Amino acid sequence: MTTTLTPILTAFWDEPHSWSRKTYERNGGYEALRKALAMPAADVLAAVKDSGLRGRGGAGFPTGLKWSFLPKPDGGPRYLVVNADESEPGTCKDIPLLMASPQTLIEGAIITSYAIGCHKAFIYLRGEVVHVYRRLLGAVAEAKAAGYLGENILGSGFDLDIVVHAGAGAYICGEETALLDSLEGRRGQPRLKPPFPAVAGLYARPTVVNNVESIASVPSIVGRGAGWFKSMGTDRSSGFGIFSLSGHVNRPGQYEAPLGITLRELLAMAGGIRRGHELKFWTPGGSSTPIFTGKHLDVPLDFESVGAAGSMLGTRALQIFDDTTCVVRAVLRWTEFYKHESCGKCTPCREGTYWLAQVLKRLEAGQGSEEDLAKLLDICDNILGRAFCALGDGATSPITSSIQHFRDEYLAHLAQGGCPFDPSRSTLFEEAFA
Amino acid sequence: MPLTADVTERLTADAHQIMERYPVARSALLPMLHLVQSEEGYISPDGIAFCARTLDLTPAEVAAVATFYTQFKRRPNGTYTVGVCTNTLCAVMGGDAIFETLEKNLGSGHDETTGDGTITLERVECNAGCDYAPVVMVNWEFFDNQTPGSAKAIVDKLRAGEAVVPTRGAAKVHTFKEASRVLAGFLDGHENEGVGAGPASLQGTLLARREGWTAPDPGAGTTPVDGTKQKGQS
Ligand SMILES: Cc1cc2nc3c(=O)[nH]c(=O)nc-3n(C[C@H](O)[C@H](O)[C@H](O)COP(=O)(O)O)c2cc1C
Ligand code: SF4
Numbered sequence: 001m002t003t004t005l006t007p008i009l010t011a012f013w014d015e016p017h018s019w020s021r022k023t024y025e026r027n028g029g030y031e032a033l034r035k036a037l038a039m040p041a042a043d044v045l046a047a048v049k050d051s052g053l054r055g056r057g058g059a060g061f062p063t064g065l066k067w068s069f070l071p072k073p074d075g076g077p078r079y080l081v082v083n084a085d086e087s088e089p090g091t092c093k094d095i096p097l098l099m100a101s102p103q104t105l106i107e108g109a110i111i112t113s114y115a116i117g118c119h120k121a122f123i124y125l126r127g128e129v130v131h132v133y134r135r136l137l138g139a140v141a142e143a144k145a146a147g148y149l150g151e152n153i154l155g156s157g158f159d160l161d162i163v164v165h166a167g168a169g170a171y172i173c174g175e176e177t178a179l180l181d182s183l184e185g186r187r188g189q190p191r192l193k194p195p196f197p198a199v200a201g202l203y204a205r206p207t208v209v210n211n212v213e214s215i216a217s218v219p220s221i222v223g224r225g226a227g228w229f230k231s232m233g234t235d236r237s238s239g240f241g242i243f244s245l246s247g248h249v250n251r252p253g254q255y256e257a258p259l260g261i262t263l264r265e266l267l268a269m270a271g272g273i274r275r276g277h278e279l280k281f282w283t284p285g286g287s288s289t290p291i292f293t294g295k296h297l298d299v300p301l302d303f304e305s306v307g308a309a310g311s312m313l314g315t316r317a318l319q320i321f322d323d324t325t326c327v328v329r330a331v332l333r334w335t336e337f338y339k340h341e342s343c344g345k346c347t348p349c350r351e352g353t354y355w356l357a358q359v360l361k362r363l364e365a366g367q368g369s370e371e372d373l374a375k376l377l378d379i380c381d382n383i384l385g386r387a388f389c390a391l392g393d394g395a396t397s398p399i400t401s402s403i404q405h406f407r408d409e410y411l412a413h414l415a416q417g418g419c420p421f422d423p424s425r426s427t428l429f430e431e432a433f434a
Numbered sequence: 435m436p437l438t439a440d441v442t443e444r445l446t447a448d449a450h451q452i453m454e455r456y457p458v459a460r461s462a463l464l465p466m467l468h469l470v471q472s473e474e475g476y477i478s479p480d481g482i483a484f485c486a487r488t489l490d491l492t493p494a495e496v497a498a499v500a501t502f503y504t505q506f507k508r509r510p511n512g513t514y515t516v517g518v519c520t521n522t523l524c525a526v527m528g529g530d531a532i533f534e535t536l537e538k539n540l541g542s543g544h545d546e547t548t549g550d551g552t553i554t555l556e557r558v559e560c561n562a563g564c565d566y567a568p569v570v571m572v573n574w575e576f577f578d579n580q581t582p583g584s585a586k587a588i589v590d591k592l593r594a595g596e597a598v599v600p601t602r603g604a605a606k607v608h609t610f611k612e613a614s615r616v617l618a619g620f621l622d623g624h625e626n627e628g629v630g631a632g633p634a635s636l637q638g639t640l641l642a643r644r645e646g647w648t649a650p651d652p653g654a655g656t657t658p659v660d661g662t663k664q665k666g667q668s
Contacts, residue, residue, distance in 0.1 A: 005647045006648070006650070007638065007643075010636075014630070019630050020626075077457065089522060089559070089560040090523060090560065092562045092565055096631060100631040126562075128505065128558070128574045129561070129574060131603040134616060134625035137619070138621065165464070167503070168467065168617075170503050170504065171559065182464065183461060184458065187499055231650050242638075247523055247527065252634050252637070253634035253635060253637030254635050255637065257638075269641055321526065325526055337559055428567070428568070428581075429531075429581045429582075
């Protein structure tokens with residue numbers, strides 16, 4: 001028996017005006033909120049903890065456990081901040097969710113706020129998606145008009161206001177503490193941890209930061225039960241997630257499935273690699289996760305199995321490249337991205353990403369020497385574990401993993417004095433060049 | 435153009451609306467910088483002074499923030515920012531070829547504006563539309579599955595003063611200043627235009643429906659049902 005898709009968040013994205021409150025309610029929306037408001041807040045938190053939900057923003061930290069780290073109420077404010085910065089290369093699940101069904105996130109944010117005792121929540125959206133910002137602003141207004149937000153929500157006595165805030169173009173603002181600085185009106189640079197946001201987050205108050213998809217999964221857990229959620233996925237990676245397939249596949253797109261599905265299964269659903277070509281390499285969870293090859297088609301895509309196979313589940317951003325793609329070119333471009341997005345706060349990342357890009361550029365041009373590979377690995381070694389935040393660590397992933405799997409291809413650049421690949425063959429419109 | 439007294443008064447009223455959203459006024463800075471761009475088309479010296487005065491910061495503090503973020507422009511922007519994604523996946527699928535075509539066609543490179551002030555060309559980083567690669571963004575609206583030819587058609591239309599329609603977005607692309615006002619948090623009434631989801635976003639939803647695949651029945655508790663095996667226990 002093979003794994004099948006489990007549409008939950010994506011179930012009604014094709015309905016007309018899928019983003020409206022009416023469509024959402026017609027599909028069972030806001031029933032979980034009514035149920036939650038009739039429960040003690042501690043029971044809502046317990047349900048999320050029991051479900052085993054782990055953060056969908058990349059790191060996979062248990063969501064309920066994170067909420068339980070908030071100190072006891074002291075009468076002052078505590079905040080929920082939803083991370084909608086989605087900028088990790090390859091990651092493209094939160095933006096379509098917010099475009100198609102923003103009410104799911106709003107309901108999740110209300111239930112979460114109730115569970116953690118928050119009365120003012122923020123959604124930090126990357127600034128480069130104007131229409132998604134419109135949809136979110138519209139969704140908050142619609143929810144407020146229906147009495148789901150504001151004072152005394154549905155007669156429960158619970159008050160909540162949600163502010164949707166647009167960023168201004170900076171990948172690092174997806175890192176949760178950089179995000180908080182940015183939301184406070186500063187340059188988005190990471191903060192030293194501890195203290196963790198749960199203790200001193202936004203405005204130095206207790207704060208929960210969660211990914212869009214994590215929070216959007218909460219209504220289904222509260223509505224249908226922790227046991228239901230756990231009936232999907234694996235023991236330690238429970239539930240479902242959106243898998244985003246992009247690149248050289250016949251039907252790229254969003255596929256919502258239990259954690260633990262394999263790329264082989266997903267590729268079968270997506271119509272396989274484009275005709276006449278073979279899978280060469282892929283990222284399991286965005287550009288910061290070490291690349292995989294055809295040898296990894298049967299690795300179950302859950303946190304443990306992907307980790308054991310030498311990468312990370314990350315954001316389930318499956319970027320797929322076929323045999324026409326030059327891995328050195330791909331890695332150089334990612335490295336230029338990290339160099340551009342390095343916030344400059346710490347030396348290993350600021351200087352290291354600069355030098356990595358220089359050396360890779362030389363290699364891609366077929367200049368340099370085999371010693372440059374050792375140099376790259378040495379620089380990576382000086383960044384990994386020494387950088388102030390995970391951006392620096394992530395920058396090393398494509399380099400070390402590509403040298404591990406494709407050392408010969410680096411050497412072929414040197415032997416040929418240039419790139420052995422024709423870039424026009426990897427485009428999706430190669431006919432245009434013929 | 436220097437900010438006149440009238441304009442400053444109007445912006446001040448807007449800024450106070452923005453500040454009211456937050457428990458601490460300084461949080462209003464990013465939206466206020468978007469607001470400045472909605473008036474000036476870039477982060478002007480007057481705009482920096484305005485933010486500093488309103489939020490009780492120094493101009494240096496405001497400038498330090500503005501220069502950190504790529505959406506804040508140091509020079510007057512074109513009416514339309516045309517951003518070609520040239521991060522790895524889009525670049526490989528054709529983004530590099532698209533960028534080269536536009537560069538040649540417009541005679542301007544990355545972060546440069548055409549002489550007529552219509553278009554600022556940019557290489558942009560991953561914009562979360564990878565399943566629609568190659569992606570082009572015009573004033574931060576999605577143009578999916580582009581080719582060099584389709585991208586050239588977009589800029590031709592823009593330069594001819596014609597409206598262009600995003601694949602997933604509003605009914606037409608609005609100007610840089612208008613889009614900047616939305617980013618300051620002022621809804622422009624276009625949120626119900628356009629599609630909910632494009633074809634790639636719906637692949638899984640429609641496949642599941644064709645195959646009759648559904649999420650497990652809540653009543654079934656922890657029993658795996660209906661083709662959904664519990665991974666790792668089989
Ligand atoms: C450079 C960098 C970028 C990140 N970008 C995002 C992002 O866009 N969205 C997100 O949810 N998490 C992002 N994260 C992870 C967050 O720091 C944080 O772990 C996450 O928001 C927690 O939510 P979760 O537990 O629900 O996953 C990023 C981390 C780093 C280091
Ligand atoms: S690792 Fe890079 S992004 Fe993170 S704090 Fe250091 S310089 Fe900034």
